[in-house]
Amino acid sequence: MTAQLYLDGVERSFDGFKAITGLSLHVRKGELRAIIGPNGAGKTTMMDIITGKTRPDKGEVFWNEKVDLTKTDEAGSARLGIGRKFQKPTVIESLSVEDNIGLALKTDRSVFATLFARQTPAHADRITELLHLVRLADERARPSADLSHGQKQWLEIGMLLAQEPELLLVDEPAAGMTDDETMRTAELLRDLAGTHTVIVVEHDMEFVRALNCKVTVLHQGRVLAEGSIDHVSANPEVVEVYLGR
């Protein structure tokens, strides 16, 4: 196996209900991958398994070939470089944009020490770099409360990047965004691929198309189809279960 993230034959039931059944997923280092599927397909459970929030009943989950993720927990997977961005932003609204990033850069320290710490030049450079990356360089001094919903999502991605993850799991980043923000988010995630492995769970098909990457369609806890967006959307089974046409 040469995948950075390798799931094979994964199963997970909840009270006898099979949420994940024979799931295999292989994602290469630096790859951008979109995961789509109807409600209840098992997308959240899959991400819970990757991050060690949930343990599979069966199957293999490996990270960088050697690390068995079925034996880790959420804190452990974060230490290994697996970062997860949930849908709901958790930015601290009373802080400026740059202070939110600054805080995220120092989350290994106590919050009080962090808030009153002097910023080193290297730290300031890294904040600037991250703000450019997430399209917020012009907003750095603004209170985070003033940001649009989309900008808050980008800030959250910046805060996650401050932890220097190797893999980013991003849950429905385009939900609630304007069309312009949606397209800029697709660009941002494409920029991150290469230097990061990025897995995006998403419903918005226009957004998935703009990601221009391999798509995995989940249904009933397993992979129904995989390939380009054109390839999977031409699959009659996918059309039936997901697109509903």
Ligand code: ADP
């Ligand atoms: P998706 O994210 O694709 O909507 P989920 O992974 O949330 O799918 O859920 C897959 C299935 O597993 C659903 O039918 C859901 O009700 C069930 N499920 C997920 N987590 C639990 C849980 N903790 N307890 C019971 N059922 C669960």
